Amino acid sequence: MAKICTLSEAIEDNVRDGDTLAMEGFTHLIPYAAGHEIIRQGRKDLFLVRMTPDLIYDQLIGVGAARGMKFSWGGNPGVGSLHRFRDAVENQWPRPLAIEEHSHAAMANAYEAGAANLPFAVLRGYIGADLAKVNPNIKSITCPFTGEVLAAVPSIRPDVSIIHAQRADRQGNVLIEGITGVQKEAVLAARRSIVTVEEIVNELNPPSPNAVVLPHWAISAVVHVPGGAFPSYAHGYYPRSNAFYIAWDKIARDRESFTAWIKENVLAGKPEDFARHAVRHAANAA
Amino acid sequence: MTQDFTPTEMMTIAAARALTNDDVCFVGIGAPSAACNVARLTHAPDITLIYESGTIGTKPDVLPLSIGDGELCDTALFTVSVPEMFRYWLQGGRITTGFLGGAQIDRFANLNTTVVGPYDTPKVRLPGGGGAPEIASNCGQIYITMALTNRGFVDHLDFITSMGHGEGGNHRARLGMKTKGPTRVITDLCIFEPDPATKELTVVSIHRGVTRGQIEENCGWPVRFAKETVETPVPTETELSVLRDINARTKRAHEAA
Numbered sequence: 001m002a003k004i005c006t007l008s009e010a011i012e013d014n015v016r017d018g019d020t021l022a023m024e025g026f027t028h029l030i031p032y033a034a035g036h037e038i039i040r041q042g043r044k045d046l047f048l049v050r051m052t053p054d055l056i057y058d059q060l061i062g063v064g065a066a067r068g069m070k071f072s073w074g075g076n077p078g079v080g081s082l083h084r085f086r087d088a089v090e091n092q093w094p095r096p097l098a099i100e101e102h103s104h105a106a107m108a109n110a111y112e113a114g115a116a117n118l119p120f121a122v123l124r125g126y127i128g129a130d131l132a133k134v135n136p137n138i139k140s141i142t143c144p145f146t147g148e149v150l151a152a153v154p155s156i157r158p159d160v161s162i163i164h165a166q167r168a169d170r171q172g173n174v175l176i177e178g179i180t181g182v183q184k185e186a187v188l189a190a191r192r193s194i195v196t197v198e199e200i201v202n203e204l205n206p207p208s209p210n211a212v213v214l215p216h217w218a219i220s221a222v223v224h225v226p227g228g229a230f231p232s233y234a235h236g237y238y239p240r241s242n243a244f245y246i247a248w249d250k251i252a253r254d255r256e257s258f259t260a261w262i263k264e265n266v267l268a269g270k271p272e273d274f275a276r277h278a279v280r281h282a283a284n285a286a
Numbered sequence: 287m288t289q290d291f292t293p294t295e296m297m298t299i300a301a302a303r304a305l306t307n308d309d310v311c312f313v314g315i316g317a318p319s320a321a322c323n324v325a326r327l328t329h330a331p332d333i334t335l336i337y338e339s340g341t342i343g344t345k346p347d348v349l350p351l352s353i354g355d356g357e358l359c360d361t362a363l364f365t366v367s368v369p370e371m372f373r374y375w376l377q378g379g380r381i382t383t384g385f386l387g388g389a390q391i392d393r394f395a396n397l398n399t400t401v402v403g404p405y406d407t408p409k410v411r412l413p414g415g416g417g418a419p420e421i422a423s424n425c426g427q428i429y430i431t432m433a434l435t436n437r438g439f440v441d442h443l444d445f446i447t448s449m450g451h452g453e454g455g456n457h458r459a460r461l462g463m464k465t466k467g468p469t470r471v472i473t474d475l476c477i478f479e480p481d482p483a484t485k486e487l488t489v490v491s492i493h494r495g496v497t498r499g500q501i502e503e504n505c506g507w508p509v510r511f512a513k514e515t516v517e518t519p520v521p522t523e524t525e526l527s528v529l530r531d532i533n534a535r536t537k538r539a540h541e542a543a
Contacts, residue, residue, distance in 0.1 A: 027354025075413030077352030089411040105372040105420040112369040128449025129419040134405045179339045242351045242540040
């Protein structure tokens with residue numbers, strides 16, 4: 001049963017030191033506000049799971065909140081490197097980061113297997129690719145019917161998954177539209193889950209009976225955080241801030257400017273700060 | 287009638303020409319994305335462009351910065367979840383062509399976007415493979431576009447992120463792959479195609495004003511040239527204006543947000 005609560009309560013109740021944590025959103029609907037709250041609450045030794053670590057995990061890695069990460073593409077999309085991720089892997093700063101690296105296809109399959117309560121996922125993948133040589137969690141299995149050898153990876157079963165969505169109703173049922181990525185699978189694969197939303201409304205009014213709705217009884221907590229996906233975007237609410245993604249390259253490039261940015265924008269910030277990103281765009285659109 | 291053009295413009299336009307109206311194309315970000323959209327806006331208006339975020343049949347007005355920009359979803363025929371994208375559409379064998387870029391490539395068109403140096407203690411940690419390992423094996427054929435430089439075209443890859451022709455010859459078939467793999471590599475100086483037997487990349491077309499010496503200087507292995515090479519047709523005015531317009535719209539859009 002979803003508890004509708006504040007972001008600080010949701011993180012306190014559901015995210016613990018040492019947890020395996022998945023924060024999903026494939027470019028779209030990345031739960032940045034929740035990431036900032038985890039940093040403010042000082043969670044540590046997290047094992048992060050995410051297909052594209054993006055800026056949200058660059059921030060968690062840079063503050064030293066992560067002991068390890070499972071991922072499939074660790075760049076700043078269209079811009080270049082994630083400098084905090086690179087510094088952790090190349091120089092162990094601020095602490096070593098154990099990595100478990102996969103392909104997108106394997107991660108997507110592994111989330112789906114987790115949601116389906118299966119122990120592993122099977123795919124026709126990694127053929128001739130060196131990842132299979134360096135990641136012991138990439139194995140093979142022989143099809144009992146045809147004899148074909150296929151790739152197998154363990155399913156993803158996070159302690160807690162966090163996503164952002166457009167709307168929830170007052171019971172905590174959640175509507176997701178646009179690029180839906182692996183958000184549904186991430187929530188259903190996890191023991192606990194938090195969904196931050198742009199709006200809480202009386203009626204979800206899904207545009208079609210096939211729009212993605214997660215029922216309140218499959219979610220632990222729902223939190224109203226308008227603008228909470230900035231600088232990624234919420235389809236129908238505000239666009240991706242490509243300008244911020246470009247600016248992050250300079251902010252994150254050295255340790256001092258990164259640390260100063262975190263201090264000013266995260267440690268001294270609060271969830272309500274994100275609302276201005278949603279509001280500013282609404283004003284521009286008017 | 288032709289105008290002046292840059293080597294990068296020649297590369298993008300030569301890459302766009304590889305595509306046809308009938309292609310269902312899985313688009314990599316960066317140079318491939320520009321080429322695929324120039325094809326759509328010139329000679330291949332009915333091409334189906336697919337980005338790994340799940341957007342199918344997309345017609346962006348500006349080039350996306352990421353593979354999941356809202357523009358791609360707004361202009362798509364339909365949008366599916368990422369597991370569905372990789373399972374039904376890519377692994378299901380529905381995609382004729384994958385268009386990839388890369389940080390490094392070798393003479394058999396294997397790509398590295400993972401690490402320079404040893405995997406556990408890398409000199410440079412690159413972003414990784416993303417969708418590429420399965421795009422490379424599951425699409426009907428692969429086109430690759432990247433600038434020809436000594437840093438990019440290397441004699442030996444530290445890491446094979448996605449397999450091209452492996453060790454050459456029939457290596458793909460030996461691993462059970464039924465798809466063609468890389469069939470063309472388009473650079474800013476020339477176009478390579480794999481030799482039919484050995485699968486080693488061979489120069490088949492040279493862009494106007496480029497010498498064999500320049501190609502040899504910028505490639506990290508001893509370059510093979512086809513018995514008969516041709517000159518790549520220069521960009522038409524239409525191709526150039528379409529490319530420049532979409533680049534200008536893209537720059538304005540990315541700076542504004």
